[in-house]
Amino acid sequence: MPTSGDKLIEIRIHGRGGQGNVVAAYLLAAAAFEDGSFGQAFPSFGPERRGAPVTAFVRIADHPVRRRCQVTTPSFLLVQDEALLRTGDITAGLGEKGAILVNSSRPAEELPAARNFKLVTIPATALAQQMLGRPVPNTALAAAFLALTKLVSLSALEAALAQQFSGETLDRNTRLVREAAQMVPAGAWKELCDGAAA
Amino acid sequence: MAQPLEGSQAMARAVALCRPQVVAAYPITPQTHIVENLAKLIADGALACELVSVESEFSAASVALGAAVAGSRAYTATSSQGLLLMTEVLFNIAGLRVPLVLTCANRAVGAPVSVWNDHQDSMAVRDAGWVQLYCADNQEAVDTTIHAFRIAERCELPVMVCVDGFTLTHTLEPLELPTQEQVDAFLGPYAFSRALDPANPLSMGTLLSPEFFPEIRHAHHRALLNAQDEIIATDRAWQNISGRSTGGLLSVEGPQEARLAILTIGSILGTLAEAQAESHDRTPAKLIKLRAFRPFPVDALKQECAGLDDLIVLERAVSPGGGGIIAAEVRAALSELSRPPRVHSYAIGLGGRDVPMTVYPQLLAAAQAATPSRFAVFDLQPAKLAETDR
Amino acid sequence: MTPDQPPLSTAELRRHQPVFRGLEAGHRACQGCGQALAARLVTEAIGPDAMIANATGCLEVFTTAWPQSAWRLPWIHSVFANVAAVASGMEAALKAQKRRTKVVAFGGDGGTFDIGLQALSGMLERNHNVLYVCFDNEAYMNTGVQRSSSTPHAAATTTSPAGREREGKRHLKKDLVTIIAAHRIPYSATATVAYPTDLRKKVRRGMQIEGAAFIVVHSPCPLGWGHENALGIEVARLAVQTGLWPMIELERGELVGAMELRNIRPVTDYLRLQDRFKHLFADDPRAREELEHLQELANHNIEVYRLRAEAPDRFDSEGMDTVIRGGLRTA
Numbered sequence: 060m061p062t063s064g065d066k067l068i069e070i071r072i073h074g075r076g077g078q079g080n081v082v083a084a085y086l087l088a089a090a091a092f093e094d095g096s097f098g099q100a101f102p103s104f105g106p107e108r109r110g111a112p113v114t115a116f117v118r119i120a121d122h123p124v125r126r127r128c129q130v131t132t133p134s135f136l137l138v139q140d141e142a143l144l145r146t147g148d149i150t151a152g153l154g155e156k157g158a159i160l161v162n163s164s165r166p167a168e169e170l171p172a173a174r175n176f177k178l179v180t181i182p183a184t185a186l187a188q189q190m191l192g193r194p195v196p197n198t199a200l201a202a203a204f205l206a207l208t209k210l211v212s213l214s215a216l217e218a219a220l221a222q223q224f225s226g227e228t229l230d231r232n233t234r235l236v237r238e239a240a241q242m243v244p245a246g247a248w249k250e251l252c253d254g255a256a257a
Numbered sequence: 258m259a260q261p262l263e264g265s266q267a268m269a270r271a272v273a274l275c276r277p278q279v280v281a282a283y284p285i286t287p288q289t290h291i292v293e294n295l296a297k298l299i300a301d302g303a304l305a306c307e308l309v310s311v312e313s314e315f316s317a318a319s320v321a322l323g324a325a326v327a328g329s330r331a332y333t334a335t336s337s338q339g340l341l342l343m344t345e346v347l348f349n350i351a352g353l354r355v356p357l358v359l360t361c362a363n364r365a366v367g368a369p370v371s372v373w374n375d376h377q378d379s380m381a382v383r384d385a386g387w388v389q390l391y392c393a394d395n396q397e398a399v400d401t402t403i404h405a406f407r408i409a410e411r412c413e414l415p416v417m418v419c420v421d422g423f424t425l426t427h428t429l430e431p432l433e434l435p436t437q438e439q440v441d442a443f444l445g446p447y448a449f450s451r452a453l454d455p456a457n458p459l460s461m462g463t464l465l466s467p468e469f470f471p472e473i474r475h476a477h478h479r480a481l482l483n484a485q486d487e488i489i490a491t492d493r494a495w496q497n498i499s500g501r502s503t504g505g506l507l508s509v510e511g512p513q514e515a516r517l518a519i520l521t522i523g524s525i526l527g528t529l530a531e532a533q534a535e536s537h538d539r540t541p542a543k544l545i546k547l548r549a550f551r552p553f554p555v556d557a558l559k560q561e562c563a564g565l566d567d568l569i570v571l572e573r574a575v576s577p578g579g580g581g582i583i584a585a586e587v588r589a590a591l592s593e594l595s596r597p598p599r600v601h602s603y604a605i606g607l608g609g610r611d612v613p614m615t616v617y618p619q620l621l622a623a624a625q626a627a628t629p630s631r632f633a634v635f636d637l638q639p640a641k642l643a644e645t646d647r
Numbered sequence: 648m649t650p651d652q653p654p655l656s657t658a659e660l661r662r663h664q665p666v667f668r669g670l671e672a673g674h675r676a677c678q679g680c681g682q683a684l685a686a687r688l689v690t691e692a693i694g695p696d697a698m699i700a701n702a703t704g705c706l707e708v709f710t711t712a713w714p715q716s717a718w719r720l721p722w723i724h725s726v727f728a729n730v731a732a733v734a735s736g737m738e739a740a741l742k743a744q745k746r747r748t749k750v751v752a753f754g755g756d757g758g759t760f761d762i763g764l765q766a767l768s769g770m771l772e773r774n775h776n777v778l779y780v781c782f783d784n785e786a787y788m789n790t791g792v793q794r795s796s797s798t799p800h801a802a803a804t805t806t807s808p809a810g811r812e813r814e815g816k817r818h819l820k821k822d823l824v825t826i827i828a829a830h831r832i833p834y835s836a837t838a839t840v841a842y843p844t845d846l847r848k849k850v851r852r853g854m855q856i857e858g859a860a861f862i863v864v865h866s867p868c869p870l871g872w873g874h875e876n877a878l879g880i881e882v883a884r885l886a887v888q889t890g891l892w893p894m895i896e897l898e899r900g901e902l903v904g905a906m907e908l909r910n911i912r913p914v915t916d917y918l919r920l921q922d923r924f925k926h927l928f929a930d931d932p933r934a935r936e937e938l939e940h941l942q943e944l945a946n947h948n949i950e951v952y953r954l955r956a957e958a959p960d961r962f963d964s965e966g967m968d969t970v971i972r973g974g975l976r977t978a
Binding site for chain 2: 655656657660695696697698700707708710711712713714716718719720721722723724725726728729731732733734735736737738739740741742743744748750765766768769772773
Binding site for chain 1: 259260261287372373394423424425427428429430431524526527530532609611613614
């Protein structure tokens, strides 16, 4: 549970249509709610289309957030498709204290963006394929992100998932969350959250 | 109990709580999730309702009209092109004084084609004779939807609940939904005094000669003006049940002694309010949230604006060749004051352009202008235009 | 109905049906209006337990000049193009309220063949429990006789006049019956004011259908068609006897019944009585060609709907040459 104060964390999620970008954003915001925080999430809107680049925004705070503008100075980026790091300027606005979590099977050092920003990779698509039978990276990425930042507890994420799924599907997603959380250094980005304010 | 909900989903649940018996559905971005959510509630047995999947918005409004006159609470939702397609029927419904609720997920009107948020659609039908209420956030959208059925049925006027497309409809945040018991107590069953009934046959929609027409139109106008009281009373009654107020006709935040105010409509308020809280520019400024556009709350506005030196009217629509739509009505209303403020008219965020926090200090600076803006597009980027088009 | 009288129950309403008159006299239709006659016949057959949605057109205008109304049924007029959608909404409401009152939609040919076709198609596709009756006077009569897609080929209207370059309407009468048939609704039929018993029977059939039913009633317009006010019935009967107005019934798009013809008349007998076709009787090869076209259309109907009677029928008095009719003409 974040400490009280004017704390506002802004996250941008970059992906392609069909990868569950918006779901990832909604999941993080719902998890924040389960943890007693305020979460706001919305897509960069447009007609839906598989494969096209899409962006979603999340704000997590300890107080209700009223602003509705797009996130232009995120503290964190979640990148569902690593190719987006090469095309387009998705790191625009990410401060020097910012950090990027990338869905990739390559080690972080191999990605050029790692030269400028803190960067962690996780093979979220492969993990999802293995554990859910579907190559949708969003849940794994969300879990890894929360493990890194400790912004919201993993049990809150699981509670948010339980609102959407039940039975076998929920079990698989829960196992996926726990597996993904172990594939990144827990709490490595926690201090980035403590200093962050809009 | 609050829960994280997408705006459309919450609105659909709010509609369902009002127990409509007929919902007309036709898809259009960005309203579609509302009717999809309603369809799912009906399919899962959570709402006993006839969902009529019509073949156009023109028919959606017509189906809702037919249902309402046949004695059932009815609802539909649309945006932009769909709202304009049903325009003839909107005038018809209001002129017949039929209670109905319609959600307009505000979206720009083509051409140029746009799916993004602005208010051109609902502003284009401001003369249709409907009550128009604008929501600043999704909680207001939920509460206003519930208010709308009560206002409509008590005033025998149709009510349009305007909600920013995408910006509100597609945003997830924690929202409070009331209980079924609370809504049942608040609304009661649908009762339309002139419902079609073979036991008491009436003819509705008859030809009216010049001998009687002006009187009927006057009565309609008066009914809309009188609805101001009902809008306020409904807000208070719901506040007693839910603990929440939407502000009635309009509401104000910011220092009472401020001589500068910014008037907005819709969801832009939240961004300005947070920008104001964080701004280095500590110029006292009031933020006036206009909730009711029809009826236009002249008296309430005069009361809030008396004593102001400058009023910025920030809107998300334009009457091409004319200028600001809300600004024109504000200027007319405030001309009744002995010392009306200078009114600066701006449009912003047309076609869904994002409105960043940085506009706030820019607005404060603009208010200093020697001549207040007659009308301008505040976030215009002239470099994108040929010289002759600027 | 005064406020002091207690409301009638559905059972009471239905008991009054045989003497019920849904459309009262005193309305402002033209003398000899086929549509007014048709509406009276139709509402007598419908009975009092119904509610009507009526499209813009002659019928709505001449029955409801506020503060008077000729309707004894609950009635609503909305706009021109939406009667089928309004009726759909009324039906959905009554279904939700679990009431058996029938919804009936009335439209002219303009509001049905043209501007209202989309809403009609939607209503039929969703199979709403509505009886739709189209009063077909074959033009936009209320606005002064402009052509609609229902106007017959070669008929003159103000927007399809005859002249040096034109022989009236260039295009064929839209085959609405086939369009309706393609929706595969439980019941559809053509009818005419010239056979009122047949019309009433078809209306009663439509009222009993659980689902969408459609009837188009040929309704002569003395003003628009250019015939004497008193000859409406005769003109309408000739339309049937020439084969130009086939009298058919369809279920789920399949032909299940047709009124047989035993005394098939040449189209000229019908056309000759109406000013809207008088240009076809000029001494002009193009006029003669159009007469042939119209005869071909009639022949086609007779063939496609198998209208020619195979054998005599002692209950069909049409072919009997020992019957002498009185009146201004013999038909």
